[in-house]
Amino acid sequence: MTETTSLPAAVHGNPAKLPAHEIVYQKLRAQILFGELVPGQAVTIQGLVETLEAGMTPVREAIRRLISDGALMFQGNRRVSVPLLGAEDLEELIFARKTIECELARRATIQISAADIEELAAIDNALDKAIATGDVAGYLVQNYSFHTALYSHANAPILSDIADRLWLRFGPSLRVVSGRLGTQSFPDRHKDILDALRRQDPEMAALAMERDVFEGMEHVVQGLRVAN
Amino acid sequence: MTETTSLPAAVHGNPAKLPAHEIVYQKLRAQILFGELVPGQAVTIQGLVETLEAGMTPVREAIRRLISDGALMFQGNRRVSVPLLGAEDLEELIFARKTIECELARRATIQISAADIEELAAIDNALDKAIATGDVAGYLVQNYSFHTALYSHANAPILSDIADRLWLRFGPSLRVVSGRLGTQSFPDRHKDILDALRRQDPEMAALAMERDVFEGMEHVVQGLRVAN
């Protein structure tokens, strides 16, 4: 009667298998990355308990993790909110992204297979489609997917982890800017990156990545400057 | 009669002011950084509940934070342990430390005051003393203090945060190596760093930092290679 270890359960979706705090973490993380939460917005434990229909302890743990990630901010009193970035923060993020993500691009270049490159190209096509149709949410998801998928081939878990955290920091601001300025205006150097991957040229990949990061972040800087 | 905002309360020891989960986090963090926990060692919630005399919820939250920091490792099943690093991990850490901490050194150089430089020099003196007397724990504490104090003057909270996390990752391994090889053998480029600070030469500071980081980490690599 114990079909606990039955095979079909492991096929794909195994919702009961992951603990509640993990599910809450993933959901909240997605909300932050893809912009359902606005910078400056207050995040309450009890609010999430109702919204996500989870218990208090899992929500609490998820929030602690996200604070540690830099995705949420502990406001000294007991309040938690989505951080809103200043120009200095963005400047630091630009430096960190450039060094870390360029290195990841280099490492991925010399390890990735041809098949995996085509998977990246497919993601980039979906990205282009999102840009063309002005689908902001799709743009954010596909853009993140492209970078994450690339880094997964760098065989560098620690650096990938750092990069992932950086994305959590500027995710909400990215959403604000692209919601305001539209998707068209964003630069996209992914074609250059794909070229570099196909040529197996690490330095070219790093250079293309640097331009993608710099132009994207500079765009956020401009967008937030308008907003003040 | 309301002395809620009275000065004496803020004088110094305000043990009731910080929440329990914060205290647990700090204690556990220190144990990891300064080596009371060995790489590979299992960490149990109930064990910490007894050891640290805290409730279950605060311990739980502290552990989640430290997992997110990379200081602890979630082993897939419900076990948590102190990670033990492989050669690839150290290689990544070397790259990350070099880029991040050198930049922090650069930024600190152009902002730090003469008085603060002397405070750093005082820490370095305490470090020398610990090395001379073979005080491993003191060495670890003072070495960490030196770097942290330096970075606090870089006016770069995000980069400092990243650097801090990196220290949590290799802290346990550093302890193992220095316990085995003694404190004498460790290189110390702090004098060069202090020189660069006094001359206000950012590139010289970055270079000295790079050597300090590289030699220190290389030493860990060698030490762990012996241990296998």
Added chain:
DNA sequence: GGCACCAGAATATGATCAAATTCTCAGGTG
């Protein structure tokens, strides 16, 4: 050697206590 059982640890809930913010209303002032 494999399978069932058992002990122990982790997960998750809800209740309770404490703190902080907000709201309200009274008093005073321009």
Added chain:
DNA sequence: CACCTGAGAATTTGATCATATTCTGGTGCC
């Protein structure tokens, strides 16, 4: 007379704990 100010109550939210439930890993029996 209207508006600003501030003390205090009320409500909202966070922190902590005790407890029930579920799961993992080991042990012993067949």
